[in-house]
Amino acid sequence: MSFKLGIIGTGNMAEAIINGVISSGTLDLTEICAFEKKEDRAAFIREKYKIFFFANPGELIKNSEFILIAVKPGDAGELLEKASPFLDGKNNSIISICAGVSTGYIESKIKKEIPVIRIMPNTPALLRKGISAISTGRFSGSKDIEFAGKIMSGTGDCIIIDEKLQNAVTAVSGSGPAYFFLFCGEIIETAVKLGIDRKTAQKLVFATMRGSADMLEAYNGDTDFLIKMVRSPGGTTEAAMDVFLKNNFGKIVAEAVENAEQKAGRIQKGLENNN
Numbered sequence: 001m002s003f004k005l006g007i008i009g010t011g012n013m014a015e016a017i018i019n020g021v022i023s024s025g026t027l028d029l030t031e032i033c034a035f036e037k038k039e040d041r042a043a044f045i046r047e048k049y050k051i052f053f054f055a056n057p058g059e060l061i062k063n064s065e066f067i068l069i070a071v072k073p074g075d076a077g078e079l080l081e082k083a084s085p086f087l088d089g090k091n092n093s094i095i096s097i098c099a100g101v102s103t104g105y106i107e108s109k110i111k112k113e114i115p116v117i118r119i120m121p122n123t124p125a126l127l128r129k130g131i132s133a134i135s136t137g138r139f140s141g142s143k144d145i146e147f148a149g150k151i152m153s154g155t156g157d158c159i160i161i162d163e164k165l166q167n168a169v170t171a172v173s174g175s176g177p178a179y180f181f182l183f184c185g186e187i188i189e190t191a192v193k194l195g196i197d198r199k200t201a202q203k204l205v206f207a208t209m210r211g212s213a214d215m216l217e218a219y220n221g222d223t224d225f226l227i228k229m230v231r232s233p234g235g236t237t238e239a240a241m242d243v244f245l246k247n248n249f250g251k252i253v254a255e256a257v258e259n260a261e262q263k264a265g266r267i268q269k270g271l272e273n274n275n
Contacts, residue, residue, distance in 0.1 A: 004031040005151065006064025008057050008079065010045045013097055014070035016125040018049050020154025023128065027151070035060045061086040066147055069096040069106075073267055076101050077274075080109035089113045093144045095151075097121055099170055100267030103137030103163060115140035117148045120166055120174050125155035131173050132156065135163035167268065171260035179256070184209060 004027055007014050014034075021027040033052045036042035042053050054060040061067055061083055071079055076098045087094075093115040096106060103116040116137030124130040132152040136145060145160065152158045161169060184205050191201035212226075219226055231237040 002063040003033040003052070003060075003065070005033070005066050005068060006054075006060040007032065007034040007068045007070060008060065008083075009070035009072075010034050010036040010041055011070060012123070012126065013121055014068065015045060016121070016123075016128075016130070016155050017068065017070075017097075017151060018045070018051065020125065020128055020156075021151050022049065022154075024154035026154050033060055033064060057083055058086045061092065065092065066144075067092055067094050068151075069094060069098055069101075071098060073098045073100050073271065076106070077109055077271060080106060084110045084112065087112060087114055089115070089139065093117070093140065093147070095119060095144075095148050099174065100167070100264050101271060102166075102268055103135065103140075105268070105272050107137055107139070113139045115144045117144050118163060118166060119148060119152060120169050121152065121155060122173050123177050125152075128155055130156035132158045133161045133166065133169040133173070134158055135161055135166055137163075167264035168261050170264040171257045175257075175260045179253075180209070 005021070007018065010018070018032060018034075021032065022029055029049060029051050032049075033054060034042070034045065035054050035057050036045065045051070046053050054063070057079065067083075067087075069076060069079065076096070087110055089112055094106060094110075095117045096103075097119050099120065101118070103118050106116045106118075107114065117140055118135045118137070119132050121132040122130050125132070132155065134145065134148050134152065149158050149160075188198070188201045188205050191204065192198050196204070215226055216223070227241070231241060
């Protein structure tokens with residue numbers, strides 16, 4: 001094979017992986033190629049990273065050992081059907097970062113014994129501070145898991161999970177950054193209303209979020225203990241916490257995460273039922 005990694009679709013997450021593997025030294029840019037149907041996006045990635053682009057997915061597959069599928073979930077089925085004639089289980093492995101697209105669905109579209117790895121990354125990967133969950137298909141082996149772990153380690157941390165938990169991971173860490181952005185955004189807006197200028201409010205909130213994350217790691221995720229460290233009886237924190245509890249903050253969070261998990265399941269079932 002001319003290339004170790006061939007990437008089909010070069011959106012934000014694919015770009016994060018390209019940047020991660022090059023910056024970490026996992027792969028040399030001469031070992032990476034790509035295909036992108038949007039000409040302006042292809043031109044941008046080509047200019048920024050100096051990687052080779054193929055004119056069609058078939059040529060990319062024939063010249064790449066690992067094929068990273070990074071397209072919209074709804075586009076995955078058609079792409080896989082067109083890719084199938086070019087795929088060879090002895091020479092190719094597939095890595096997918098398509099949300100809600102199971103390894104079984106990919107295998108059924110290809111109709112060959114191809115190693116498949118499914119990954120759920122998240123957007124902090126753009127800063128090489130992401131977390132990715134990796135699952136295996138029926139025909140994938142240690143070589144495939146090892147390579148998937150290597151390329152995703154360039155974007156942050158990695159874990160191996162049973163595929164049945166992928167939709168839950170999607171709801172927790174895949175969608176999770178948006179939950180934190182929403183919460184921080186509301187605190188910043190309230191700080192501005194209270195008279196703090198926006199730049200200062202942002203600095204306060206960002207630093208508080210980073211420090212709190214560090215404390216969670218340092219104290220093994222003991223949230224109850226950490227809350228008690230801040231919350232004094234009759235104090236300001238207790239006044240705020242009373243409002244959260246009165247308005248069922250825990251229930252809101254649980255419903256939101258569960259709704260995201262159910263949506264991921266519906267996407268997966270929709271694809272599989274139309275297979």
